[in-house]
Amino acid sequence: MTALEFRLIERLKQLPPGRVAEVADFVEFLAAREQRAAAIEGLRALDRRLPDDEEMPPDLAEELEEEIRRDRAERRQGNGN
Structure with a gap:
């Protein structure tokens, strides 16, 4: 102490x-x-x-958008966890 x-x-x-x-x-x-x-x-x-949105490479932004679309489609089909 x-x-x-x-x-x-x-x-x-x-x-x-x-x-x-x-x-x-x-x-x-x-x-x-x-x-x-x-x-x-x-x-x-x-x-x-x-990164800020402006700093994110376009390819990465597109890749993230595509992953989100796939995930949403899987959830609509009932395959999402």
């Missing part, structure tokens, strides 16, 4: 229960905010790896 963690715990022990609950709520809020920030950064990183 770090010195800071020790000091925080000692201070928490001195607080009335209502204030400890407030501290717990605040800590949960901070943790949730960090999780959201990490999730947003993960989405941004994913977005940076995906």
Whole structure:
């Protein structure tokens, strides 16, 4: 345990229960905010790896469109999983 963690715990022990609950709520809020920030950064990183429509090679775009058409046709025939 770090010195800071020790000091925080000692201070928490001195607080009335209502204030400890407030501290717990605040800590949960901070943790949730960090999780959201990490999730947003993960989405941004994913977005940076995906090509824009303009950057996608025409052959690849056509190949993807054809694959989608085949998949839809199979589903209409009842063969899609």
